[in-house]
Amino acid sequence: MRQRYLALLSVFASLPAVAITFQTRLESIEWKVEGDKFECRLTQPITDFGAGEFVRRAGEQATFRIKASGGMLGSGSATLLAAAAPWQPGRGDVNLGAVRVNNSTIPFNSSQGQAGGLLAGLMEGRSPVIRHHGQGGSVMEIRLLPVRFAKAFSDYQACTAKLLPKNYEQVKQAQIGFPGKDADLDAHARAQLQVIADFLKADPTVNHIELDGHSDNSGNRLTNRDMSRRRALAVMDFFTAQGVPEKQITMRFHGERYPLAPNTNAANRSRNRRVTVQLDRLPPDDKAPSVVAAGSAAATS
Missing domain, CATH: 2.60.40.2540 (Immunoglobulin-like)
Structure with missing residues (x-):
């Protein structure tokens, strides 16, 4: 030719x-x-x-x-x-x-x-x-x-009309916000997580989720750390309720250590109350444990 x-x-x-x-x-x-x-x-x-x-x-x-x-x-x-x-x-x-x-x-x-x-x-x-x-x-x-x-x-x-709402590049990293000072998922957060969960159901090659919980600095170090754990756990519970095996989820919690913005006003503190979600494709023998305690090498990375 x-x-x-x-x-x-x-x-x-x-x-x-x-x-x-x-x-x-x-x-x-x-x-x-x-x-x-x-x-x-x-x-x-x-x-x-x-x-x-x-x-x-x-x-x-x-x-x-x-x-x-x-x-x-x-x-x-x-x-x-x-x-x-x-x-x-x-x-x-x-x-x-x-x-x-x-x-x-x-x-x-x-x-x-x-x-x-x-x-x-x-x-x-x-x-x-x-x-x-x-x-x-x-x-x-x-x-x-x-x-x-x-x-x-x-x-x-x-x-x-049958396409998923988002592709892998769009869902592989997400930030789930917690506008309130508690660990409850609001409607917007649930909608974000549902899009990710639907993608996981459609693409079984995406077999690992990393969750990192964060807080603002409104409490002391121990209470902030616990709040970040509760937020990460709320996201983890959402995914497991959607059928994601718990062994495919790594959960970490960092308290106030990694703010997105200085905790100088209410808007910035709201941004810092979050859980980051990272999706990956891992070989079967390379899956991380489901929970990593804060303060370990993995948790502080």
Whole structure:
């Protein structure tokens, strides 16, 4: 395939401007929808090139990328267009801006805004076009066609409706606040923890949770330490009630030792009353104990 592309370049090398377009024949156009709770993909294969693909991860909006089977684009810049169809007289192309491309199997990923513009264009009968200007004035275009898009987009939306609220990068670290001076989980904290618990149920490879309880400096050292323990324990109890094995949870408590902000006013003290949650993927033989006493090496790290 790459040899065919190089041959095309050599044929047209003597011309002042060469335009090579990759697109699938109209009668062969197909859209594929694949996905799970973590990611949905809407893909159109492109003959002799690869594919154009919209990808939406849990907790994010879609981006657009192309898959190149032979590293055909090279490095540089390309323009994304929502191009008007020939049967749409009077409608100009919509320029969605530039992307940096490289010589790899996935030359670029668009921004979320650019992908949204391409999807909106497809609903209007426009074609996503990647236009790359090469050496000697040559131009390469990769074009997707809107044929049979409406049904595929409906299936894609059905897939995205089942995505988790957040992805791993968004849930692997969290701070659970305690606006009050007690160790009770409020509605906001429970909602945060429920999102994490739902992710743990969907992805069993995430098999370890580290909880670190903290307090402000409103009490003495011993009472602050105990309050931080009670807060970490409240979070631990929430997870175990959701079916998380206790052996997968490490709990530490630090009292007032690690404030996020100086304990100089009520707002800062509220920020410091918290439990931090850290998710990890550990090998089966590398799981930490469920509770680590404050003051040990692990607790003070």
